[in-house]
Amino acid sequence: MRRLIIATLSIMISLGCAAGIFNFGKISYTQYVNPFVGTDFHGHTFPGAAYPFGMIQLSPDTRTDNWDGCSGYHYSDSTIWGFSHTHLSGTGCADYCDLLVMPVVDYEAFVAAMEEAAGREIENFPQDYIFNEYYESPFSHSYEKASPGYYGVFLERWGVQADLSVGRRSAMHKYLFPKGVEPQLVIDLEHRDKVLDSNIKQEGHNAISGRRRSQSWAKDQDLYFYMEFNRPIKLAQIAGGEGYGAKALITFKKSFFSSDLYVKVGISSVSVENARENVCSEIKRWHFGEVKYKADKAWNKFLSKIEVVGDENLMEVFYTALYHTAIAPNLYSDVNGEYRGMDRKVHKAEGYDRYTVFSLWDTFRSLHPLLTIIDRERTTDFIRSFLSIYDECGKLPIWELAANETNCMIGYHSVPVIADAIVKGIGGFDANAALDAMIESSRKAEFGIDVYINNGLVLAEKEHESVSKTLEYAVDDW
Known part of the structure; x- marks a missing residue:
């Protein structure tokens, strides 16, 4: 403990620690934060969007099946499975990575091509094909960026730019799809942990909701979610939920004016209604920059x-x-x-x-x-x-x-x-x-x-x- 105090004082002295704390100056302290620190070797951190002590940690998942996958992400990986809404940082045990979302394009045609190449015919679409070996995407660290409250990456397989940010109890996704396509999202509640119960249902013309009860390090975790979109849903193909994780392929109507798809998400341990209230109380507009700005402001504070x-x-x-x-x-x-x-x-x-x-x-x-x-x-x-x-x-x-x-x-x-x-x-x-x-x-x-x-x-x-x-x-x- 004495060595820790001395080490802390040494770095503060070498930096020139200011005379007082709680000094809310105009300097942007977030410019000095590198969220990728700890994501390599055995650091077990994640680079995604988080709010100070917030409810949601929206981050990419690249692995979950070994000790260095505790946080869901490892810098040595070159493939992203999707973006889930809860993550642990720096732990030696694995859990969380709940509610995975992945943008895809013309998913059925892509799956059919993969199956044909393997000498198989496509059957029971989409329920038998919402697995990460189908929807995963290669990515490059050259097109990946992160700052406190923000994460962005280009998904090479789908040609989609993904940008993520969060509030205290909410999250916003922004996906820029190739022009002229019908945007699609994969929702996978079976991702990572043993699922005890789950469901997904469509709510109106532009939202879905659901529940995921799972068992891992936490023996009985309940997570409810509400997810709203800025575009109307054209088709919601929902599968599973009885004895294994519910999954969905959501297809949205094509827009001739915009290639963007925005997603607002709230989660709760109590109910879908509370999840909806959590997100609606914080994110009132389809304005990604506003959410990102507020997160950055909270971190600077x-x-x-x-x-x-x-x-x-x-x-x-x-x-x-x-x-x-x-x-x-x-x-x-x-x-x-x-x-x-x-x-x-x-x-x-x-x-x-x-x-x-x-x-x-x-x-x-x-x-x-x-x-x-x-x-x-x-x-x-x-x-x-x-x-x-x-x-x-x-x-x-x-x-x-x-x-x-x-x-x-x-x-x-x-x-x-x-x-x-x-x-x-x-x-x-x-x-x-x-x-x-x-x-x-x-x-x-x-x-x-x-x-x-x-x-x-x-x-x-x-x-x-x-x-x-x-x-x-x-x-x-x-």
Whole structure:
């Protein structure tokens, strides 16, 4: 910890850290952020569009089937499967990549040509052909770009330019298709995780909605979505949903005036209605530039909490790192305050925002102490989220994901996060209730905690990882 503090101070001194924080100047701090940092080797980050601590992370998926596919993207890949709406950043376990969307052109003819080349006839179209080996597209990093709140890439197979941006609880896609074609979108809810239940349905002439309940690292994740288009739907071919993921091929009417297709998306853990309200409350016009501008403005506001000046290469290192501190935890409650809790029931966050993705073993040492300094109000929301999790499942979060306790890693590190906030004078939550939750969570007869209490340490013959657990529990108790 001491080395971490010294290293942090060293880089801030070398950059020339300004006398104060929370300095909202006119400089664009997002120009110093490189979202591709960490997407290669074993970094497990993603380059797509995200909002500070936002609900949606809209990013390309290039792999999902190995450890380096935890985030859904790896820089060494040359093929994009599509763009999904939830992503984890920097984790060692894989999940999310929900609700995949991919623009395609003349899809049936393309599939027929592939099947003919393989000596097969096309049957049961489209349900048997909405798989990534058909709709994937090669791409080049030369035609890929990203900045905080924005991602763009050219899809070579389909000749489509894709641009993506996000709000707090919403997303917008902009696809520039070749002139004179009927735009098409593939929607794949079977992508990545085991699907427990799913459906897609058309809503009126220019929207679809649906649900995806899945099982992976989070054992029971519910995601509802509402997706609206700026063009009328000509044909919605929907398949699946009974025992496997629903899929759809959406064809839109041709326009002689524009080659663009815009898509607005909202998601929710509660209902399609809430997903619709989430997106409609934030994106009221078909104006991609406006969504992108607001996302950039939000990121500049967050990044400007610490102002540094100096060598531009070091500034890129600093602000890219600061950017990654605000990818997660993620907003979980809807615009009306509702969310699906640990008990699978619908609850309402009154007077605060409920968050998810609390990887506390990773974050209690440095991320949360930083946020108690530069984002005190959000820290209150985090702690109130901890306490609501405790109310719903009987213990503070260890590694909570989408209202599921994964029990990943060791310790009960919500405890020092809460204690640190109290010591620093952060309020807005019931301190007595927090103390009760801290004590109860430290007395659970699980993961060797009972052995630790009875013996003053975790005995190796009673519990694996005994030394590490003894150290972690001691730190949390202290």
